[in-house]
Amino acid sequence: MRCFLKEEKKYNKISADTDVFFRKNKGFTLIELLVVIAIIGMLSSVVLVSLSSARSKSRDAGRIASAKQLQTALELYYSENGHYPISTGGCGSTVPNTAWCNSVQSLSGGHWIHDNGVSSVLDPFLSAEPIDPKQGSSPNFLPLNGGTFYYFSSGYGGSGKWYMIIFGLENSHAIENIDGARSCPYTGYPDGRLFNYGNGTNNIVTLGAGCNY
Numbered sequence: 314m315r316c317f318l319k320e321e322k323k324y325n326k327i328s329a330d331t332d333v334f335f336r337k338n339k340g341f342t343l344i345e346l347l348v349v350i351a352i353i354g355m356l357s358s359v360v361l362v363s364l365s366s367a368r369s370k371s372r373d374a375g376r377i378a379s380a381k382q383l384q385t386a387l388e389l390y391y392s393e394n395g396h397y398p399i400s401t402g403g404c405g406s407t408v409p410n411t412a413w414c415n416s417v418q419s420l421s422g423g424h425w426i427h428d429n430g431v432s433s434v435l436d437p438f439l440s441a442e443p444i445d446p447k448q449g450s451s452p453n454f455l456p457l458n459g460g461t462f463y464y465f466s467s468g469y470g471g472s473g474k475w476y477m478i479i480f481g482l483e484n485s486h487a488i489e490n491i492d493g494a495r496s497c498p499y500t501g502y503p504d505g506r507l508f509n510y511g512n513g514t515n516n517i518v519t520l521g522a523g524c525n526y
Contacts, residue, residue, distance in 0.1 A: 379443030396473030402429030456481035475523030497524035
């Protein structure tokens with residue numbers, strides 16, 4: 314009988330302890346759940362912002378690399394022909410005006426830079442001219458945050474003796490000082506960020522040869 318009572322007391326104590334455990338651990342309160350959800354939301358926002366920044370920097374790196382390849386092709390063209398492609402002969406574009414070539418309206422078969430109306434002149438040196446990763450169906454001018462590449466070579470110091478390539482970046486980047494690309498310099502801004510269309514802060518870059526102020 315004593316053994317039975319002892320076992321019963323032991324059982325009752327276990328049951329009581331179990332009840333206390335489940336009462337203490339019955340789940341989150343509404344406030345606790347809201348706090349957790351808020352924390353998850355903030356962390357998600359931080360991750361998305363970081364991911365967006367990484368993607369925009371990756372697009373900028375692609376733009377710069379493509380522009381450098383285009384400059385190399387233009388120098389090879391100049392070496393063989395004695396002039397750079399002259400844009401005023403007809404690129405089929407209207408933006409910013411008909412004297413320019415742009416990567417949207419002038420695009421045909423992967424090429425959009427023309428020489429006096431003749432297309433695909435850079436084909437022996439470059440399989441395709443650069444297309445902006447955010448390019449749409451209409452030219453973006455000014456190319457704030459990218460969207461379109463532009464090419465111009467006419468007049469001034471002699472048609473075909475100089476050129477400029479204009480494109481936009483999504484982040485501030487001193488191209489010439491870091492990447493060795495040939496830019497159109499302006500006093501205080503040797504990297505092409507303050508030449509004609511760039512104001513030094515809008516991330517519009519002008520690369521080229523024979524262009525300077």
